[in-house]
Amino acid sequence: MAHKAPRGGRSAVGTRAAVIGNRRDLSPSRVHLSFLRSLRSEMLKLTSLASTWIMTLIALVLQPFGALTSAWSLRYMSTIDQSSGKPLKTPAPIAMSEYWVAAGSGLALASVVVGIMGVLCISAEFSSSSIDATLTSNPRRGTVLAAKAVCLAVLTWVTSQIGVLLAWASVQIILSAPGRIPLKASEASIPWVNLLGGPIFLAVFAVMALGIGAMCRSTVGGVMTVLGLVLIAPMLFGIIQAVSRYFVWVQSLSNILPLNLLDYFLSGQTEPMPGQVGFVPLWWQAGLIMVAWTAVFYALGTLVMKRIDID
Template identity: 35%
Template sequence: MSTNNVNANVNATVTATVMSAQTAHAAERRPASRRANRWSRRIRLSFLGSLKAELLKLKSLKSTWILLGLAAALMVGMAALSAWATTFMATIDITTGKTLDQPKPLAAVDLWAVLASSGSTAALVIGIFGVMAITSEYTTSAIQSSLTANPRRGMFYISKSIAVALYALASGVVGILLASGVLWLFVQGHDVTALSDDQWRIIPITVIGFPVIIMLIALMAVGLGGLTRSTVGGVSAVVVLLMVLSSILAIVSMAVSQVSWLGTLAYLTPDMAMNNFLGASINSDAVSSVTSQQNYWIPEWWQSGFILLAWVAAAWVGGLVVTAKADIK
């Protein structure tokens, strides 16, 4: 046999051996690749995992506890101040200014109104908390790490919103419980009149509606923060919607009779809608005498609830769209 034939046979044998090895290696890699893909799908971040991460992030921030603690303290402080004013006026003769020998009975509806109104100031702090919860991701560039760990932006935004809502709800529950305790201390020794039939709705509105309203304000603030992606811009928007806008509309409405219809627009703002809802459309005689002279439409308490829901939905959905579509700064 010639040398050429021997070399040809050797090359053919080597080629066949190499091809067999490559085929066997590829066959071994396919199951490994499938196992890797299955493992990758298993370790993919779930919604509950994303929510847990956002809860832990908020828990680790000092600003969370400072703002939520301040909100609860404001609820208690406002309740204490209003309760003191209510009980003090019950011991004074308005016409003479002298102290009465026997304090006048306190109206139960006024005491419930004290609790319901204690959250108006705290709502601003809760709004700042909601804004900072999402804008801090952008101001510290932590959003890059957050979206690397969870590239599904919609899930990230929803998880962040639910985490903020849960913390705000807890703050509202704690605040209303503490405010109730303070109010109970102030009314000791006073006679309290019972609620009438049409006034009983203020109890569920205060006990359940108060924490829910605080939660809704936080969600609206998250939306404003997502829209602006700036702490300054988001907080400014919250201040305008919860403090400035309704005041301007109400002042202009009272000052200029030709535009008194602006009073209705004032009741369509978030803070007025919140206060009107918590007030349950139950007014004292003094307030009723004032509102009876107004020649513009004032929504009922349940209508104000829907108005506030509309504001929350618009802000939150706007924040979702911007978070999902806009590039990271």
């Protein structure tokens, strides 16, 4: 006797094939969500957070604040005789290299805030479990992280560029009176590096912090890792180097840490300085090493995002 087909005209085999087909259609490889839509979604998400605007405002204010502090210091030192410590009748001229470095000095302060914002950009979603909704709408985890990186980099760059221009205007006002010593031929890149390169450096730094946040998946762990890399590690290396002359080589390691790389990048040096100890990168070398730092942490963050399940 022939078996009767189930009601609805569909066999068990056909039903199972339909279920499997639906599962395949829902797999990440078949989800057709464009990268531009992911960018729009992540930008809306990033700009809708109050913490984003608070940290952006802090980073924006710290740049002219740091520049004003450096400019006032330079102006005061120009009125003091360095050998006797007595006031000068006429202020001494200020080197233009110091003038431009003062304009970008606030970037070091802003980098700490930008680093925390980069960690929060991804770790906050893990902490609040909203990452489940994000990955449900777009299961391609690499695409999600890439969209976050682009949005964060753009926001950081715009904020830093405005802050650097405000810092430059502040330094221009304060240091307008004393004479100025022109830039040397080896220092010709300093203005462009500080006005245009500094904000790009900070945007790359923010992407590195995003990678650290994706790797740690914890706000506390990510923030402590960033602070340890930019603040604690240079301090420890300095202590180790001061213990014995046999640890002088540690200076080379300290010179390639992110915050020191920012200083060397903004210095705009195209030639090694006399009397340098260990490896001291030129400005373009400092930029490339920072890109390498970012590539390593971003790759690790992407690997963790793809391989480890969401709790």
